[in-house]
Amino acid sequence: MFRRTFLRLAFCLVLAGLSACTHTPATSNSTRLVGVAQVDLTPDYPVRLNGYGGRRAEFEGVEQRIRAKAIAIGSDAERPFILITVDNCGVPEWIRTELVKRLAARRVTSERFAICSSHTHSAPMLNGVLPTIFGIPVPPEHQRNIDRYTSELTDKLEQVARAALAERKPAHLAWTTGKVTFAKNRRKPTPTGFQNAEYPEGPTDHELPLLRVTSPDGKLRAVLVNYACHCTTSGLNKIHADWAGSAQLAIEKAHPGVIALTAIGCGADQNPYPRGTYELADKHGQSLADEVARLLKEGKFTELNSPLTGVTKRIELPFDKLPTRAEWEAAAKKPGADGLRAQFALAKLEKGEKIPDRLPYLVQVWSFGPDLAMVFLPGEVVVDYGLRIKREFATGRVWVNGYANDVPCYIPSRRVWEEGGYEAAGAMVYYNRPARFDGTQETRIMDAVQALMPKVFAR
Numbered sequence: 001m002f003r004r005t006f007l008r009l010a011f012c013l014v015l016a017g018l019s020a021c022t023h024t025p026a027t028s029n030s031t032r033l034v035g036v037a038q039v040d041l042t043p044d045y046p047v048r049l050n051g052y053g054g055r056r057a058e059f060e061g062v063e064q065r066i067r068a069k070a071i072a073i074g075s076d077a078e079r080p081f082i083l084i085t086v087d088n089c090g091v092p093e094w095i096r097t098e099l100v101k102r103l104a105a106r107r108v109t110s111e112r113f114a115i116c117s118s119h120t121h122s123a124p125m126l127n128g129v130l131p132t133i134f135g136i137p138v139p140p141e142h143q144r145n146i147d148r149y150t151s152e153l154t155d156k157l158e159q160v161a162r163a164a165l166a167e168r169k170p171a172h173l174a175w176t177t178g179k180v181t182f183a184k185n186r187r188k189p190t191p192t193g194f195q196n197a198e199y200p201e202g203p204t205d206h207e208l209p210l211l212r213v214t215s216p217d218g219k220l221r222a223v224l225v226n227y228a229c230h231c232t233t234s235g236l237n238k239i240h241a242d243w244a245g246s247a248q249l250a251i252e253k254a255h256p257g258v259i260a261l262t263a264i265g266c267g268a269d270q271n272p273y274p275r276g277t278y279e280l281a282d283k284h285g286q287s288l289a290d291e292v293a294r295l296l297k298e299g300k301f302t303e304l305n306s307p308l309t310g311v312t313k314r315i316e317l318p319f320d321k322l323p324t325r326a327e328w329e330a331a332a333k334k335p336g337a338d339g340l341r342a343q344f345a346l347a348k349l350e351k352g353e354k355i356p357d358r359l360p361y362l363v364q365v366w367s368f369g370p371d372l373a374m375v376f377l378p379g380e381v382v383v384d385y386g387l388r389i390k391r392e393f394a395t396g397r398v399w400v401n402g403y404a405n406d407v408p409c410y411i412p413s414r415r416v417w418e419e420g421g422y423e424a425a426g427a428m429v430y431y432n433r434p435a436r437f438d439g440t441q442e443t444r445i446m447d448a449v450q451a452l453m454p455k456v457f458a459r
Contacts, residue, residue: 034072037070047142069084082164095126133337135335171221175371180206186199227265229243244285316360319434362378376401381403384442
């Protein structure tokens, strides 16, 4: 009897040991397939730059070349993830949809594909982003070059994604966070409303998350960083990737052979200060690169060994009350973007089309087990979202990207919406949106993030 009991107990202990071994987290020696690649996006013909409505001539030269870069994670059997960063004011969702279609044969799906725009205001215009910003119709000779560049950029984004897939090899992924401080809130309250000016007392997010890609022998291959700040250091009529591009160049100079990628956080109401020159863009970029160098040397990294998962949820953000046809007709007589937006609306109504009363909005979450969740939010998302998401979910394990997968307009928080001003309503005219949101946008977005976020990240 004793012998049978002993053997039964020993057998259970062996099974328990095997089970424990099966569920033991992977060690820092674990590898996964990771590929990185880049492609130059700088046109050799003139194109209008996007971001500033008063800048209506085609660009006058190239001060800094612009690029797209990609990280591909996972094997074909696992179905790979691809993240692309682009030096551009905004890549519209229709381009993302086209790229997912083109990459479907490589087992890339919408849930596993993300594009992060840097929102530099010194890159060529793309069809579908800020279509009414200039306040007057774009002349046909300028539109032809915009059409050409939009098509070429789409092809190059496919090219860089395929290059990253082709370059996959065993690698380690790890992440940490640092801090840079050149971003400051730009919504300065005044007796007559909010002014676009430096406002240090306003909310900011100075966190700098960093993803590190190393080969099995420890050699650095790539870094991806994120910072919540507008790329608006300069507004001259030359191509330039602003501080995000300067940071990439400074990181790559300090680490030859490494590919540096920069994404933007929830920085729609954050500007770089001081600002106004290319030299200041380089200064801000260097400060970020210096922090990257410090983190790579002495930062406490968390190894990302768990499988990567991705989910999306499409929601709708309702607009406030839309103008009547009579109101559109009256607005169409106004100069500038107000008039042009109304003319576009009337043209749709003449065709029997409806003016959309809500904005489609794709929320995306990637997670590396319990160690890191990446949130991707489209549009010019104000800082309140990044701060709230990182506050309401697992502190120190969440990374928030704005300007992701689409840049349809500003996304104000409820606070900003109630305060009013440019980010709350004024900028909608430049994105050809019929009205401001109805005030429920923050609740709807946060509900979607809550639905997608793995439970392990709950506070």
